[in-house]
Amino acid sequence: MSPALATAIGSLAILSWGLLALFTAATGAIPPFQLNAMCFAIGGALGLAVMIAQPHRRAALRQSWRVYAFGIGGLFGFHALFFAALKLAPPAEATLINYLWPLLIVLFSGLLPDERLRSHHCIGAVIGFGGVVVLSGGDSGGDLGQHWPGYLCAMGSALFWSGYSVLSRRFTSVPTDAVTGFCIGASLLGIVTHLAFETTIWPEDTVQWAAVLALGLGPVGAAFYAWDIGCKRGDIRLLGVGAYSAPVISTFTLILAGFAQASMTLWVACFLIVAGALVASQDKLRRRPAGAR
Template identity: 55%
Template sequence: MTRTKATATGFVAVLLWALLALFTVGSAPTPPLLLNTLAFGIGGVVGLVWAAVTGSAAQMRQVPLRVYLFGTLGLFAYHLMYFSALRLAPAAEAGLIAYLWPLLIVVFSGLLPSEKLRAGHVIGAILGFAGAALIIGGGGTGLNTASLSGYLLALLAAFTWAGYSVLSRLVGDAPTASVAVFCIGTSLLSFPLHLMFEDTVLPATMVGWASIAALGLGPVGFAFYVWDIGCKRGDIQLLGTSSYAAPLLSTLVLVAVGISAPSMTLLWAALLITGGALIAARASFSENR
């Protein structure tokens, strides 16, 4: 697979992740750890099918344990924080903050061998964080304390996923199908913690169950396998900057279905985060000419 095809493959995950907030909201009132258990259980099955179809199941036995531990903890931590954030704060606003991870990927990737951080990446980062600050500050009306915990969890989630994506290049060369073990590990790790810390609350409607199934099949299933290919074989800076389409698409979906109300704060935050992406993307394109 060429670097260009791998980058395009990774971008399929971005399109699927644009639906992550929608399905997370639809899965309410399922608590975060239980949602991790159910969605990643489905995602793990998707991975096993992927391994069977691609003939890579045998390669999974050669993967070092440290790689499986790294992947499992990365998926577990990010989604626990993300699901919790969307339970504690407005979905569109928390989702936009969590979607700072593409910008952070660009910044962090500048630390990798053979990669270079340019001025455009830094400017894009400043704009992106300005958009997040606008949300947390309540659009200039004062600190939004009611949703602050959710916003902070979303910010931590962004740092976690960016770090996971960049460091995945350094922890070892593992087949993409090994992500199935990450998903199954996340599900198995989440279940006992759910029993310890949460009440079991399952969806009461078909919409809730369909949302959980859609999460497992798409944003926390197939998306990880194509993302893994993009991160390891594609242009990670270009992939990271192209990922800025996700926050705008995610916000538009939430507004279109009536989950989030349009507002000037939401508009400006989305424009700042997306604008930062465009500037950072231009810097990457200039570097690759």
């Protein structure tokens, strides 16, 4: 598979994640760990269905404990924090903070072998974090103290996913089919943590059940397989740049669906976060990625 094709496949995950916040907000009061368990069970079932149809793929599940610890920890940690953020803070603001992860991917990738951080990477980081400052100063609830746990969870989810995406380069020999095992493991971990810390709340209506199913099939399902291919075989920094279409898609859809209100603060923060990524990634914008046609 060429780097260009792998990057294109990874981009499909970005489009799917543009709807992640909308689907999560539509799940209502389902607790974060329970939602993790439900969605990853669906995502794992997708992979198992492929393995039933193509038995030779099952060999991908035979991985070391280190691989499973990395994969399960990355998927579970990111989504537990993200789901918690959207339950504890206004969804649009929490989502924008979470979408610092593409910028963090650009910064962290500068620490990889044969890469280095440059001045525009640092300038972009300052601009992007300026968006977070704007959000915190214009908190939609009028009380930052009320929502800071959600914002902290959103920042944690950004750190989790950017770290997972960059460190996945160290596991390039692990086949994408192993993501099936990661999803199943994350679902089981979600069940354990849910039973230990939460009270079960099932979806109240068809809309909430449909939102859970959509999450499991798309942003918390097929998107992971696509992202794994993109990160391991494509241009990870170009994917980091492209990922900044996701917060724009997410903000628009949340507003259109009535889960957020349009405001100058929201759009200024969105602009700063997107602009920060573009500045940090200007070297990728000036030249085509290796393998592109």
